[in-house]
Amino acid sequence: MKNLLLIFAISLLFSCNSSAQKNSPQLEKEYPVSKTDAEWKNQLTKKQYYVLREAGTERPFSSELNKNYEKGIYHCAACDTPLFLSNHKFDSGTGWPSFDKEIEGNVAFGTDTKLGYSRDEEHCATCGGHLGHVFNDGPKETTGKRHCINGAALKFVPSK
C-alpha cells in the first residue's frame, strides 16, 4: 500500500510539470547537509521543523528576531550556515525579519506556487531548509529586494 502511494505521488509529480523538480528544491535534491526526516524532527523544535522542513510560515510579529537590530550574523537554525548580515536587515513592517540582501551563495532560490501565484522561495543552500520568500518591494536606495524570512529558520549570532 505504501509503495502504491509512493508511485502515485511520483507519477503526479512528473505529470504536473516537467520542471517540477527544478521548482521544488526540497524534493529529492542532495544538499551538503542531508538528514532524514526523523533526524531533523529530533534536532529542531516543532516550529523550526514546520518552517524549515515543511516550508511553513510563522505568525507575523511572533519572532523575537523581527525587531532585533543588534550587530551580528543570522545563521541557518538547522545547519548553522551564515545566511544574512545584520547590516542588511531593515524594518519592513510586515512582522517578519526582512533583509535587502543575502550572503551570496549561501541562499538558494526556487519557485513556490502554494498560494496560487508564483513567489520566489528561498532556502538554505547547505541543508535545503526553507527560509521564506523574496519580493521586489524592498528599499529602493539599496537593492530593491525584500527577503521576508521566518525568524524560526534563523539563529542570531551577535558580533563580539
Ligand SMILES: [Zn+2]
Ligand atoms: Zn541550513
